[in-house]
Amino acid sequence: MFLRSDHELAQGGGAAAIAFGRAERVPLSPGMHGLRADFSAIDWTPDLGARIGSRDWWRGLATCTSLIAAAWWLSPGLRPIAGVAPAPLAGEQWDEARAHTIAPLAWGATTGHRMAANDLVRPLAETPERPIIDLTATLGSGDRFGDVLRRAGVGGDEARLVSDLVGRAVALDTLRPGMQIDLTLGRRPSKTVPRPIEAMRFRARFDLAVAVARTGGVLVVTPQPIAIDHTPLRIRGLVGQSLYRSARAAGAPAKAVEAYIRAIASRISIGNDVQPDNIFDIALEQQRAATGEVRLGQLLYAGLNRDGRTLNLFRWTDGDQPGWFDANGVGDRKTGLVMPVAGRLTSNFGMRWHPVFGGARFHKGLDIGAPYGAPIRAATDGMVAFAGRSGGYGNFVKLSHSGGLATGYGHMSRIAVAPGTRVAQGQVIGYVGSTGLSTGPHLHYELWLNGRPVNPRSMALASVQRLTGDALRAFRARNAALMAVQPAGR
Numbered sequence: 001m002f003l004r005s006d007h008e009l010a011q012g013g014g015a016a017a018i019a020f021g022r023a024e025r026v027p028l029s030p031g032m033h034g035l036r037a038d039f040s041a042i043d044w045t046p047d048l049g050a051r052i053g054s055r056d057w058w059r060g061l062a063t064c065t066s067l068i069a070a071a072w073w074l075s076p077g078l079r080p081i082a083g084v085a086p087a088p089l090a091g092e093q094w095d096e097a098r099a100h101t102i103a104p105l106a107w108g109a110t111t112g113h114r115m116a117a118n119d120l121v122r123p124l125a126e127t128p129e130r131p132i133i134d135l136t137a138t139l140g141s142g143d144r145f146g147d148v149l150r151r152a153g154v155g156g157d158e159a160r161l162v163s164d165l166v167g168r169a170v171a172l173d174t175l176r177p178g179m180q181i182d183l184t185l186g187r188r189p190s191k192t193v194p195r196p197i198e199a200m201r202f203r204a205r206f207d208l209a210v211a212v213a214r215t216g217g218v219l220v221v222t223p224q225p226i227a228i229d230h231t232p233l234r235i236r237g238l239v240g241q242s243l244y245r246s247a248r249a250a251g252a253p254a255k256a257v258e259a260y261i262r263a264i265a266s267r268i269s270i271g272n273d274v275q276p277d278n279i280f281d282i283a284l285e286q287q288r289a290a291t292g293e294v295r296l297g298q299l300l301y302a303g304l305n306r307d308g309r310t311l312n313l314f315r316w317t318d319g320d321q322p323g324w325f326d327a328n329g330v331g332d333r334k335t336g337l338v339m340p341v342a343g344r345l346t347s348n349f350g351m352r353w354h355p356v357f358g359g360a361r362f363h364k365g366l367d368i369g370a371p372y373g374a375p376i377r378a379a380t381d382g383m384v385a386f387a388g389r390s391g392g393y394g395n396f397v398k399l400s401h402s403g404g405l406a407t408g409y410g411h412m413s414r415i416a417v418a419p420g421t422r423v424a425q426g427q428v429i430g431y432v433g434s435t436g437l438s439t440g441p442h443l444h445y446e447l448w449l450n451g452r453p454v455n456p457r458s459m460a461l462a463s464v465q466r467l468t469g470d471a472l473r474a475f476r477a478r479n480a481a482l483m484a485v486q487p488a489g490r
Contacts, residue, residue: 131187133195141177152183155194162197162212165221170204179203186214206287206295226289232300233286236487239278243270247280251488256284256299263302263313263324266332279305283482301482314479316467323465327479329472331465337379337456338426340409341443343370349455364453365408365446372413372441374432378423379407379447379456387419393444394436397429404451410444411436 046060089097137152139145145166149159163172181202185195197219200212209224237250247257260282261270268274281304285297302313302324313324316331325331347367351360382399385406390396393410397417400406413433423429434441447456467475 129188129191132198133185135183135185137181137183139175139177139179139181143177145172145175148181149183149197152181153185153195154183154197158194158197162200162219165219166210166212169210169221169223170208175204206289206293226291228290229288231286231288232482232485233284233296234301234482234485234487235282235284237280238276239274239280240276243274243280247282252282252284253296256282256296259299260302263299263315264304264311266324267311267313268304273306274304275306278307281305281487283485301479314475314482316475316478325465325467325475327476329467329475331467337407337447338377339368340379340407340445341368341370341374341376341432343368343374343432343443345369346442349457365410365444366456367442367444369440369442370432372432372434375428376409376412376430376432376443377426378429379445380405380425382407382423384417384419384421384423384429387415387417390436392437394438395430395433396436399423399429404449406448406451407456408444408446408448410446411438411442413441 042059043056044059044063046056048057048060048064051057133153135152137148139148144163146156146159146163149162150156154162166172179202181200183197184199186198188195196214197212198214202210204210207226207228209226211222211224213220213222235247235250235252237246240246243261244257247260248254252260260280264270264274281301282299283301284299287295287297289295298315300315302311304311312327314327315322316325317323323331345366346369347363349363349366351362378399380401382401382405384397385400386396386398388396390410393408395410395412395415397409397412397415398406399408409430411433412430412435415430417423417429432441432443438444445456447454
């Protein structure tokens with residue numbers, strides 16, 4: 001074996017040193033060198049299909065013949081190898097083996113044969129039914145719970161009984177179309193009667209399942225609450241070339257991304273202020289059921305980090321009116337009142353000649369001529385204080401707003417809101433008509449400030465929502481818990 005240490009020992013020992021484990025090399029004589037070169041130049045395996053009859057060809061034939069002779073001489077010879085043939089099968093062994101084989105019928109195979117009926121076989125009068133049937137029924141749009149059961153094969157009386165029992169556990173009118181009902185129908189005495197319900201289960205709500213089982217011959221309904229985790233879903237990522245596509249790629253739903261863009265667009269310019277290296281931050285309502293389902297809700301937080309400057313907007317409901325507030329509790333700035341209907345001004349605020357009674361009378365609002373049936377919209381956000389018939393106003397709607405402001409809309413052909421409901425700016429509250437003391441289709445529009453009528457054309461309101469007191473403390477506590485949620489994937 002040649003080692004590095006051997007080489008170093010040989011080099012370090014001087015000219016007389018010999019490497020350990022190696023013999024001296026004996027040089028070859030000049031004659032030996034020539035013979036070795038001539039022998040290596042001979043082609044011992046030429047192509048026998050070329051240059052037939054040449055010296056190289058005869059040399060190759062001699063090489064081939066020598067190899068064949070050596071192989072023949074070294075071979076063990078042609079002698080038969082003794083083997084044992086299995087004994088032929090007979091009797092039961094043959095029958096058992098034949099049952100496991102696939103062979104032609106001519107060789108005695110029984111493949112594909114059927115046993116012929118003998119005297120012990122009696123034909124069935126009717127095909128027996130399965131004792132239990134499992135099936136799934138779906139609640140369609142406009143369906144009643146009992147109708148779904150009857151279509152599945154449940155008898156009418158039992159369907160009404162089950163509907164009454166289930167109705168005590170959950171309101172049947174809250175069941176949504178598309179809900180699936182897993183049914184197990186049991187044995188029936190004859191084919192002329194419906195099968196009885198043995199078990200039933202369905203998901204009544206996201207947090208509630210209802211099970212029905214027959215116990216001791218009696219149907220028992222068991223509500224099964226489902227644990228729900230309400231931890232919000234937080235998503236953060238780089239804006240990149242497209243804020244919308246980047247947020248969607250990070251896992252945010254399309255509607256949530258649209259709401260996010262609308263929220264931050266109320267404070268900054270999307271086209272000019274948002275850069276590709278900015279960081280978006282989104283938080284959504286999320287419900288995770290113990291059974292594995294996940295349901296996402298509305299947008300709770302919209303954040304954008306722009307080179308150290310962070311825009312934080314939180315969704316908060318102030319007085320039944322949701323809005324976006326910054327970290328200090330300052331909400332959106334709302335300016336002006338929108339015109340409630342598209343039309344022309346036919347009568348101004350102040351003294352005028354009354355078109356019905358005649359004579360000069362004070363007109364407390366504006367008359368706006370518009371086509372019959374044109375939509376009437378709320379001038380700003382508010383609550384419906386009155387909706388109904390009101391003397392000379394005809395069909396009349398009164399909205400109360402913040403800051404002691406109220407608006408009225410008269411002579412409607414039809415009212416589209418109910419008292420006590422909240423409306424948003426621009427929402428349709430009714431349609432133009434000519435009810436009450438009116439000479440043609442138009443809208444009578446009034447505006448009150450602290451109970452006194454004012455000219456609607458003189459009001460250009462500007463207001464900023466600001467949280468204070470208990471509302472601000474609750475707002476900050478909720479936001480602190482929201483910011484403690486780690487983004488998804490971390």
